[in-house]
Amino acid sequence: MRRGAPVSEEPGRERVIAGRYRLLSPLGEGGMGTVWRARDEVLRREVAVKEVRAPAGLPAPEVERMYTRLEREAWAAARVSDRNVVTVYDVATDGDRPWIVMELVRGLSLADVLDAEGAIGPRRAAHIGAQVLSALRAAHAAGVLHRDVKPANVLLADDGRVVLTDFGIATVEGSSALTMTGEVIGSPEFLAPERALGRTPGPESGLWSLGVLLYAAVEGHSPFRRDTPLSTLRAAVDEELPPPRRAGPLAAVIEGLLRKDPAERLPAEQAERDLRIIGAGGSPRADTPPATA
DSSP states (O other), rough: EEOOOOOOTTSSSSSSTTTEEEEEEEEEEEEEEEEEEEEEETTTEEEEEEEEOOOOOOOHHHHHHHHHHHHHHHHHHHTOOOTTOOOOOEEEEEEEEEEEEEEEEOOOEEEHHHHOOOOOHHHHHHHHHHHHHHHHHHHHHEEEOOOOOOOOEEETTTTEEEEEOTTTOOOOTTSSOSOTTTTOOOOOGOOOHHHHHTTTOOOOHHHHHHHHHHHHHHSSOOOOSSHHHHHHEEEEEEESSOOOSSSSGGGHHHHHHHHHHHSSSSSSSHHHHHHHHHTTTTTTTTTTTOOOO
């Protein structure tokens, strides 16, 4: 981890983190903090810098836990080498808190696109889904489970890539858990039933989240969203999947990914193959036998 000089805030000048990263403008903001467009003054290139701000009044142990989670995001993402996963360059420490320095992906999130355009066609959704699944498979090969696959964490880059970002609640093989017993982490409407029930997640849990993402992309809404997080989790566990009506050739993939039993879900390899066929304008062969889990 890089440790540098304190953040500088000279009048009329941008803030500089660790004496190196000049913050230029915010790219996005969420409950955990802000992602900035910044300039690396050493390598003279633009980067993205993730700042996490602890909520006012948060007890010191929780603040430390939050910052440990941020550092783990960088560690997890850095273990994954894939064109569809955001590249982490550095972790700088300033003001006793970490800042993650990443490649600057120019483009929009899938959530932005869905908000602006509404539901998208099955072919476009399949093209996006195939690249997200490629990222998930690369992450799993590196011993990393993402655990928060959702449209806001999928970036559609101007260069044509689809990039999975925000590994803030990823789990890494061999690391100690940072969650308290019984705590559910992730976005409820994209959470697999086994995770809602507090069971140990596996790669199949990410396949479920991808299935919800694909359903939301083509239908315009996620299948199990309810008025409260708890009722949403209950729906994912207990209720049948509302049949997709706009998915076309993508319907079988979505239904295969959204089987309640993780062992019965469409295997990742077959799902990625089918998504690439649909994304290219074809239809998967209906007589292709499912691969074993």
